Amino acid sequence: MSAxxxxxxxxxxxxxTGVLYDSGPGGGTAIPGSLEAVKKLKSSGLSLRFCSNETTVTRKTLIEKLNSVGFSLSEAELFTPVPAVCKILKERNLRPHLLVTNECLSDFSTVDQNNPNCVVIADAETNFSYHNLNKAFQLLKSLDNPVLFSLGKGKYYKSGNDLVLDVGAYMKALEYSCDLQAEVVGKPEKSFFNTALKDMGLSADECVMIGDDIVGDVGGAQNAGMRGVQVRTGKYRPEDENHSTVKADGVVDNLSQAVDLILAGQSS
Incomplete structure (x- = not known):
């Protein structure tokens, strides 16, 4: 174990997802030890933020879901891509065609969606049909200056006991078909992590990111100057520990072990 x-x-x-709780039918369940681990962090005096590419539900619903299984989180602690992309859309006078879940639509209610001049895709789950992808493709091809936003670019995540495709696969399909490069909002982008750091008022070298995604969580955090630690829960795969481009600063069995190491290390 590194220091x-x-x-x-x-x-x-x-x-x-994959660190605090496992998603799946019925709303998901807390990962063993994670409830107590979060309580320890909240009482430790360390700054704490929750950074997720979760876009299948609204931020409000996500908080309610987490709190229903025993956590105590507020929206102020939560950083997701939707508020960030809404800010970008308004600043650049862009009107999105949305390819998202029906549940997520209300988080875009303040954004003008008339006569779309860009496309925003998130983890749309079953809305990633041929028909819907084709509509996004046709709009992008009709624009003189096509703009595609992807809320994250994960390859897959864990839902229940299964690994399922994430938004990155569909982002790549549209990039390939439209000969363009998507603008990614969310992990692993440096700007996403910097927003959370700015909110905490801390420098990157003072912070640690704990996640189950070796590229999105660990690699993204390291690129922003933080330490990145991977848990062996969620979408973790043993081959992650020998990844070709990302080497975690630490690998732990779960969040509980990571928190105990942090608290012991800071008091020694």
Missing amino acids: WHKRKISGVLLDI
């Missing part, structure tokens, strides 16, 4: 937890830590960023 990642013994250097000064003032802030901790946590992924949600």
Whole structure:
């Protein structure tokens, strides 16, 4: 085990799905030890933020879902791509064609969607039909200056006991078909992590990101100057520990173990 937890830590960023809880039918369940781990962090005096690419439901619904299984989170602690992309759309006078879940639509209610001049895709789940993807493709091809936003670019995630395709696969399909490069909003983009760091008022070298995605969580955090720690829960695969481009600063069995190491390391 490396000494990642013994250097000064003032802030901790946590992924949600696969770290705090496992999603799936019926709303999901807390991962063993994660409830107590979050309570320890909240009482430790360390700054804590939850950084997720979750876009299948509204932020309000996500908070309610997490709190229903025993967490105590507020929207102010939660960083997801939707508010960030809405801000970008307004600043650039862009009107999106949305390819998202029906449940997520209300989070875009403040954005003008008339006569779309860009496309925003998120983890649309069953809305990623041929018909809907083709509509997004046709709009992009009709524009003189096509703009595609992808809320994250994950390859897959874990839902229940299964691995399922994430938005990145569909982003790549539209990039290939339209000869363009998507603008990614969310992990692993440096700007997404920097927003959370700015909110905490901390520098990157004081913070640790804990996640189950070796590229999106660990690699993204490291690119922003943070330490990245991977848990062996959620979408973790043993081959992640020998990834060709990303080497985690630490690998732990679960969030509980990571938090115990952090708290012990800061008190020694």
